[in-house]
Amino acid sequence: MALSIGIVGLPNAGKSTVFNALTRASVAVASYPFTTIEPHHGVVPVPDRRIEEIAAVTHPERTVPATVDFVDIAGLVRGASRGEGLGNQFLAHIREVDAVAHVVRCFPDPDVPHVEGAVDPVRDIEVVETELALADLATLEREIERLQSRMRAHEAHALENLERAVAVAEQLKGGMQIRRLPPDPERDALLRPFRLLTAKPVVYVANVAESDLPDGGPGAGRVRGYASQVSAAAVVLAAKLEAEAAALPAQESVEFLGAYGLQEPALWKLIQAAYRLLDLVTFFSTVSKEVRGWSVPRGTKASEAAGKVHTDMERGFIRAEVINWETLVKAGSLRAAHDRGQVRLEGRDYVVQDGDVILFRFAV
Ligand SMILES: Nc1nc2c(ncn2[C@@H]2O[C@H](COP(=O)(O)OP(=O)(O)OP(=O)(O)O)[C@@H](O)[C@H]2O)c(=O)[nH]1
Ligand SMILES: [Mg+2]
Incomplete structure (x- = not known):
């Protein structure tokens, strides 16, 4: 299985719009929550100027870029870890991916309802990350129970592993995402099989109004600020505009994006960030x-x-x-x-x- 990056966020954050722009596929996009129910997999070409330079000296009939796999996942809401919204179903889909692109709504559009009532990028990030942390906590608590019975049976390493699991659970309760814990090979080996959600590397995607391009305006500023606090990358884009540009012939697309001050699709930065996260x-x-x-x-x-x-x-x-x-x-x-x-x-x-x-x- 190829490594993949899952597109995660609140309903109506623009996840499917980002996914469509990436794949030029037409996944259902609608202004009501939970448009995406089954995850959609897309194979996305990676922009890479090296390939044309190689072609210039080897003269092939065609060039084919490398790809990276994106997965469009259903929106999650407050309470998802307890089964609200699509609950555990989408959490299982996040578990399967290797990294996360967290789409954060910054565009104000009154025609697109917001599940939390108003646009507030940092609150939205925290709603999503809290649910992911709660889901991880539930996983860990099951493991802690299992390790407690192993310890009673005097199994080797049960106590050390129990202590490790409890320490991580405490960190999660304190609002820590596992990816931010200092590296610890033994703890990581213990946790790896559980594919914990907050352990996956993340890039934040600020989905801004096109009128706020190219820098993204105050919403993007807050997302960037949050990302830098947690040592993560952030990409700023206007998903609807990117999707429109992706549907145009190459030259027209360049002119279209140029009118918004963009030299190239902002999506390329997202693809490159995904590539780096997946290593x-x-x-x-x-x-x-x-x-x-x-x-x-x-x-x-x-x-x-x-x-x-x-x-x-x-x-x-x-x-x-x-x-x-x-x-x-x-x-x-x-x-x-x-x-x-x-x-x-x-x-x-x-x-x-x-x-x-x-x-x-x-x-x-
Ligand atoms: N104005 C504006 N609208 C956007 C933008 N991105 C997405 N939308 C609109 O927001 C609505 C929801 O977009 P989707 O991409 O379906 O959102 P989603 O995050 O996949 O939502 P769920 O699948 O329900 O979780 C659609 O009406 C989109 O056209 C944007 O950058 N600007
Ligand atoms: Mg969707």
Whole structure:
């Protein structure tokens, strides 16, 4: 399963609008709460100028960018952790993703009702994060009970683990999101199987009125302030405008966004932030007249990366011929790079680096 980022937030925050803009898919968008019931998965191309630069020296018939998976999740409301709204159903969907894009409504539109009655970005963030923390607390409390009975049975490490779980539960009660706790490998190993919601890395997305572009106005300022307090990233965008721009041909889209002071879609920043949160790297293949980007988790080995391109390549892996994209571009052609001895031969355990151009040699 590819790593994915879930779009989370209150109802009517603009989550599906962001998702539509990302995928240009037409997921139901409506001005009433709970339009999205089942999560929608979308595969989103990652804007990457390197791919065109590589293409300029390898002359493929087409280029295909790397992708990142986004999931549009139903809105959550106060009380969700106790089953309000769509309650546990959507919490389960958040559990499955690897990182969170938290969409925060900053646009005032009177035609779009707000579940809390009025626009207030920081309160909204806190409503959502409180529910996520309460859901985590419920998970931990079940684990604490289990560990207590293990301890009574004198099982090894039960006491240490119990103490760890209790300490985390106390932090959650005090309003702490788990991702902000100082690193602790043993605690993290204990908690990992539970996929706790507040442990997932987060980027805040301030969804602002287009009249507040490009900087986003006071609402975006509050979201940025909150994000920096908790050492997280924030992206400012106007979801409706981004969705309109995404539906236009490339050149028109540039002019359209330009009129609002945007050089490129603000969505690109969101995609790049997602990429960083998921800790993905991109390598490029130049086979079959195609330059293609592939996203893999940092630390992926050459043989696993080969498997991403084709399962035969992993099974019959012989070696990888690797060159950094920029070295290739400077050499002017793959041939010239070979002649200069700039293409390295690497084995199956080679750890793929961001920006590698790789040709896999394999036997079927
Ligand atoms: N004015 C304005 N309206 C927006 C913006 N983004 C979304 N909307 C509107 O807000 C309403 C709700 O948007 P959705 O994207 O469906 O919201 P959601 O967060 O997916 O809502 P649920 O799925 O119900 O949780 C729609 O009418 C959108 O057109 C925006 O940037 N500006
Ligand atoms: Mg929705």
